[in-house]
Amino acid sequence: MKNFKIWFIIGFNVFFLCNTWHVESCAYFEPDWELYRFFNPELSQNSRFRPFYFSFSRFYESEDILQKNERDENLIEWQTFMENKVSTKDLETIIYKSTQADWDKIRSFVLLQKSLNDKKLAENSVVQYWATQKKDAEAIEYLSFAKKCERYTFIENPWAETPPNAQENLLAYSKEAEKRFASAKDVFIKLRYGYQAVRLAHYAKDFKRTILLYDNLLEPLKTENIVKYWAMAHKAGALQKMGQNALSAYLFAVVFEKSAAKRISSFLSCKIFTDEDWKKALSLCKNNQEKATLFFIRGIHPQNLILPEMMAIYSLLPESDYLDMLLLREINKIEMTLMPLRSTESGFANTDQVALYRAYIPKLKSFVMQYLKTAKNPQKQALWVMALGYCDYLLEKPQEARKSFALLKKESLSPDAQKQMQVFETMLELSELNILEKDTEEKIYQKIVATQSKALKELMRGTFARLYERQGEKAKAYLSSKTIYDIKIEQKFIDELIAFASQDSYTSYEKELLSKIDTQKPKAILQEIKATLLLREGNLEEAEKLFKQSGINLTLEGDPTSDEIIDCINCSRKKTYTKLNLISQIRTLEAQARKNSADAHHRLGNIYYNTTYFGHAWKAMDYFRSSSYLGKHTDCSKAQEYYEKAAQLYEKAGNREMAARLMFLAAKAEQNQMFQSDKFRKEQENKMFSNTIDHFFVPEYRTNFQNLKNKYRNTQFYRNAIKECYYFSYFAR
Structure with missing residues (x-):
């Protein structure tokens, strides 16, 4: 059992073992981490975990996409409620983009049969549905009420001042929602009034009321509607504020599993600091799935070494999708440290972290082998075999990696898995190169270009550069990682670069290198740079001669x-x-x-x-x-x-x-x-x-x-x- 007193401390410390960036000028510079992601995280084929794929950003997806996911989940519920007879776009307009004035017009038009002098509203399929097919007074009154509450529950501008009497009004609206809950007949609408009552009380910081409202209004409802889990998240937040961390963490884990829209917020809110609370949270779980979810949430905390969590989940649910996700996340994290060492001369990782991961990979590999003994799903087996081979590659054991990859039946792999294997095989080919002749260079270059992999191309550049250096091809070695801007600033290898630009013929990769100087006249650009250096040295005659030769x-x-x-x-x-x-x-x-x-x-x-x-x-x-x-x-x-x-x-x-x-x-x-x-x-x-x-x-x-x-x-x-x-x-x- 991992000691929870150090759960967050481990993550924090390993984070600061993380890569020490190079500094350029006086600005922070962070590498493009896409250049070092070789194992495709989407091979898990489980999009519900997509935000948690390993990334150096806060999440794998942008905050805008995550917010859209929440809207989409709610819109799907409303569309089903309206018998799929309205467009999603019109529904989004009515729920999220309308004003209180719009709702006054809709209520008057649908419920009081007054004229509607608003073309956009009149043409909206939701309004038309209410007017012609189902005059749903409860739904209209609910959405109108929700719009009134929006002033206190949704603040678009984080710098805006809090509305006056906010806490007082939040409690008043919470009580009104509670009354409306009691009188609502449709369970769908009743559930939403209950949700509003709970969240308004939570926002008013009346945590006892928040918990009571959930327990009295929503808990008795026998429904799996996602809104119930949205309300459960508010109860969990209130419990946390009252110091009940174990129950809070358990409920957040339930919400995490049930609601895609609240998965991110549940992950961020699930906090346990002691072994005692961790044991309590586990004891509250009703089944192995809930226990596995708690271990999964613990495992995806940033920079944590997650093998203990994977082993715990495996003992509970050997075929859990959580395991695929954690495996990919762990390998992506490791390769972000080790692969830059192969792609560039110095890499970005510090030596402590490199040593940490190199000692850790054999342990991870042992677990992968244990998993494969019991795995039954062919797609999962393929994923884990690829992981096994890649572990050997990361340990610089290409022959062992080839043995693992040989276990795969390529014809039975999915298109994405086949593409992944092409990447791995090319990586192995690069790792085993000892000399780089032009025909080999051309063959590998064309193969890598065909994969359209940024990471693989960067690895090729790093590998080629080291081989060029060994073979005395300084210009090509330099250009593999440099551009014309570097040449002008560093002013290195100018004579070698001019000689390279004077060749009669070029391979495809050499043409690419040459284009980094200039696509039209690279030799002339280099001659002008050389002439400038000669001018600086006071060699006027040679400088003048080269300036004229360059035509610049x-x-x-x-x-x-x-x-x-x-x-x-x-x-x-x-x-x-x-x-x-x-x-x-x-x-x-x-x-x-x-x-x-x-x-x-x-x-x-x-x-x-x-x-x-x-x-x-x-x-x-x-x-x-x-x-x-x-x-x-x-x-x-x-x-x-x-x-x-x-x-x-x-x-x-x-x-x-x-x-x-x-x-x-x-x-x-x-x-x-x-x-x-x-x-x-x-x-x-x-x-x-x-x-x-x-x-x-x-x-x-x-x-x-x-x-x-x-x-x-x-x-x-x-x-x-x-x-x-x-x-x-x-x-x-």
């Missing part, structure tokens, strides 16, 4: 030759330039600089500053800029060198204002060098919560601020700089 000459905003006292990275710019233009400008300015032109040194300093991470023309040398961390091209030393030389030349020419300006620009470049230094980083860590910015003034990186302060205090530029730059103002104080 992007127009970029800004003027790299201009300077700014305060950098503005994202300001819009009227001027434009291209990388080829920039190369031409650098050559011209370098020729002038050799003749000691102060202006040329100034403009070259601007170019080598503006094209770094810190400048507005950063796109000339890079493709991505994060506001959270420094990029690849951050070296401002060349800019600083040109600025300092320009300041000397301006000083020599007698232009002290420009000399002061260039000294300030040199100080900016020097400051950026400081930001990248280990000394500054350590100071930053030590002074993280300090109220001072003294650590921003590492002396060896403030020489130009010092020169500006010592030599140019009397210039107008100095006075302006004091006003514009807080760092300099603080330094010069």
